[in-house]
Amino acid sequence: MKEAMLAAPLGDDVFGEDPTVNALEEKVAALLAMEAALFVPSGTMGNLICVLNHSRMRGSEVLVGHLSHIHLWEQGGVSQLGGVHPRTLKNLPDGTFDLREMRQLVRGENVHWPVTSLVCIENTHNMVGGKVLPLTWLDQLGSACRELGLPIHMDGARLFNAAAALQVPASRIVRDCASVSVCLSKGLGAPIGSVVAGSKDFIYGAKRLRKVLGGGMRQSGVLAAAGIYALDHVVPTLPRDHAYVQDIARAITQCGGVIVRCDPSGAHTNILVLECDPEVVTPMRICQRMAEVTDEEEAALGERVIVRMLSLTDTAIRLVVHCDLTHDDIQSLIKKFQYVIKEFESQSGR
Numbered sequence: 494m495k496e497a498m499l500a501a502p503l504g505d506d507v508f509g510e511d512p513t514v515n516a517l518e519e520k521v522a523a524l525l526a527m528e529a530a531l532f533v534p535s536g537t538m539g540n541l542i543c544v545l546n547h548s549r550m551r552g553s554e555v556l557v558g559h560l561s562h563i564h565l566w567e568q569g570g571v572s573q574l575g576g577v578h579p580r581t582l583k584n585l586p587d588g589t590f591d592l593r594e595m596r597q598l599v600r601g602e603n604v605h606w607p608v609t610s611l612v613c614i615e616n617t618h619n620m621v622g623g624k625v626l627p628l629t630w631l632d633q634l635g636s637a638c639r640e641l642g643l644p645i646h647m648d649g650a651r652l653f654n655a656a657a658a659l660q661v662p663a664s665r666i667v668r669d670c671a672s673v674s675v676c677l678s679k680g681l682g683a684p685i686g687s688v689v690a691g692s693k694d695f696i697y698g699a700k701r702l703r704k705v706l707g708g709g710m711r712q713s714g715v716l717a718a719a720g721i722y723a724l725d726h727v728v729p730t731l732p733r734d735h736a737y738v739q740d741i742a743r744a745i746t747q748c749g750g751v752i753v754r755c756d757p758s759g760a761h762t763n764i765l766v767l768e769c770d771p772e773v774v775t776p777m778r779i780c781q782r783m784a785e786v787t788d789e790e791e792a793a794l795g796e797r798v799i800v801r802m803l804s805l806t807d808t809a810i811r812l813v814v815h816c817d818l819t820h821d822d823i824q825s826l827i828k829k830f831q832y833v834i835k836e837f838e839s840q841s842g843r
């Protein structure tokens with residue numbers, strides 16, 4: 494990837510003259526069967542640009558899942574910076590929402606109400622553990638939104654994980670979406686960058702918004718080259734990451750579930766959510782312990798292994814597998830987890 498970055502032909506992308514950025518944008522547009530695409534610095538900016546682009550009228554309201562990244566983790570940017578009102582739909586455990594609830598929340602014509610401009614979905618869904626939205630549900634959502642005259646934006650930060658899990662082209666998954674934002678960083682290993690895709694007109698508006706948000710970049714082909722590399726060389730390896738998550742999930746399940754529990758069948762992709770009972774040990778404490786190495790542990794395991802995970806909620810930990818991990822790394826992680834679980838079990842007397 495670094496060699497590809499060094500070798501990238503460059504130009505000024507604010508003037509549309511960076512051949513590597515242009516190649517990345519064309520590649521993503523083709524992969525998603527969309528007319529055009531735009532390279533942006535981050536997933537957060539990609540989502541913000543898309544929501545604002547769909548919500549040009551003041552008083553616009555967007556429907557978002559209550560567990561969506563747009564709603565929980567992006568500083569409320571759509572309202573903070575764009576004056577767009579978010580209305581939440583209750584995310585179900587599989588990352589979808591009830592389409593009847595959605596129909597009820599779409600605003601009719603009333604002088605007191607905002608105007609519904611957009612429905613946002615997330616695929617894979619981060620907060621429910623990297624789950625893949627079912628294609629049948631996406632199809633039903635697509636026909637409901639067509640009937641209601643509402644566009645759909647997909648936060649596809651991990652869209653290629655969804656495509657790998659479903660074994661379908663990414664374009665099939667976004668078929669009914671007016672816009673999509675995909676991340677090249679995350680599990681794909683690029684140091685930076687996301688791409689938004691949609692119609693030519695939509696991408697023209699997105700380009701204007703990117704500029705005003707400070708996301709217009711100059712010789713950014715050096716970054717786009719990493720994205721092209723990720724799409725060509727890392728995307729094909731995603732099934733391996735998913736298999737690693739299954740290995741970890743099975744090993745943790747075999748530990749008995751007193752300290753941490755997980756559901757291997759609910760882990761569709763490269764994310765594993767581990768549940769714990771904070772009365773026994775908190776997610777934060779487990780994450781801290783997995784990130785440190787004790788002398789006794791090193792003596793017992795014969796290696797120093799640091800595992801960095803995220804304490805997601807009061808009861809849950811998020812573990813993500815990325816493209817640089819090897820089979821041996823995963824075996825080391827499993828041994829360490831088994832060791833740490835036993836350690837907590839003996840401390841808690843369970």
Ligand SMILES: Cc1ncc(COP(=O)(O)O)c(C=O)c1O
Binds near residue numbers: 650
């Ligand atoms: C589902 C989802 N969307 C968007 C983002 C934002 O991406 P970025 O960190 O590049 O702003 C993330 C980041 O983790 C994410 O998980």
